[in-house]
Amino acid sequence: MHADRTEFDYEAALAACAAGDRKALSALYDQEGARMLGVALRVVRxxxxxxxxxxxACVAIWQRAASFDPARGSGRxxxxxVVRNLALDAVRASSRDVDLDDTAVESREAELALDAHRDIAEAFELNASLGRLRTCLAALDAPRRNCVLHAYVDGCSHGEIAERLGAPLxxxxAWIRRSLLAxxxxxA
Incomplete structure (x- = not known):
C-alpha cells in the first residue's frame, strides 16, 4: 500500500534521486505514477x-532532480x-510537421522561452494557491471531496467515480457541481 500523500517527502525523494538513489525514483513512481498518467492522458488524450x-518524465526527473530548488516550489x-511540459510538447510536436526557415526557428525558440517563463510563473501562482485550496477541500464532506479529487486529480469520468464510490451517477x-461552486x- 502506498504512503499517504501528506506523509510522502517529495523533496527528500528528489534529493535522493539527485544523489543516484534508484529506490527513490521507484518510490516516487509508486506514489505518483497513476496520477502522472492521468495528467498526461488529459493533455494528450x-x-x-x-x-x-x-x-x-521519470527519466527527466531522474536526470534533472539536482536542478529542483525547494525555495522555488514544492517537489510534487x-x-x-515536468509531466505537463512533456505532454504539451508532445501535443505541439504532433500538431505541426513543417520545415521552418532560420527566422521561423528563432521566432519559435523565443516563443518557447516565453512559454517556459509563463510555466514557471504559473507554478509559483499554483504553489501559493494550493494552501488555500487544501483548506477549501478540507471543508467539503468526504464523498464530495473524493468526487472532485477523482475527477480532477485522477482524471476519472463521472461514471467511473460513481462506480468507485458506489453512488448513483x-x-x-450533483456533488461535483455543488462542490465546484463551494x-x-x-x-474567491
Whole structure:
C-alpha cells in the first residue's frame, strides 16, 4: 500500500534521486505514477502516448532532480510541471510537421522561452494557491471531496467515480457541481 500523500517527502525523494538513489525514483513512481498518467492522458488524450510521456518524465526527473530548488516550489509541483511540459510538447510536436526557415526557428525558440517563463510563473501562482485550496477541500464532506479529487486529480469520468464510490451517477454529478461552486466561493 502506498504512503499517504501528506506523509510522502517529495523533496527528500528528489534529493535522493539527485544523489543516484534508484529506490527513490521507484518510490516516487509508486506514489505518483497513476496520477502522472492521468495528467498526461488529459493533455494528450491517447493512453499509449501518455504512458510514453510518464516514462520520459521519470527519466527527466531522474536526470534533472539536482536542478529542483525547494525555495522555488514544492517537489510534487515540480514533478507535475515536468509531466505537463512533456505532454504539451508532445501535443505541439504532433500538431505541426513543417520545415521552418532560420527566422521561423528563432521566432519559435523565443516563443518557447516565453512559454517556459509563463510555466514557471504559473507554478509559483499554483504553489501559493494550493494552501488555500487544501483548506477549501478540507471543508467539503468526504464523498464530495473524493468526487472532485477523482475527477480532477485522477482524471476519472463521472461514471467511473460513481462506480468507485458506489453512488448513483446523478448524485455524483450533483456533488461535483455543488462542490465546484463551494470551492469557487471559498477560493474567491
Amino acid at each position: 491517447r493512453r499509449e502516448l501518455a504512458e510514453d510521456i510518464v516514462h520520459d 509541483g515540480w514533478i507535475y510541471t 446523478g448524485t455524483v454529478k 470551492l469557487r466561493e471559498c477560493m
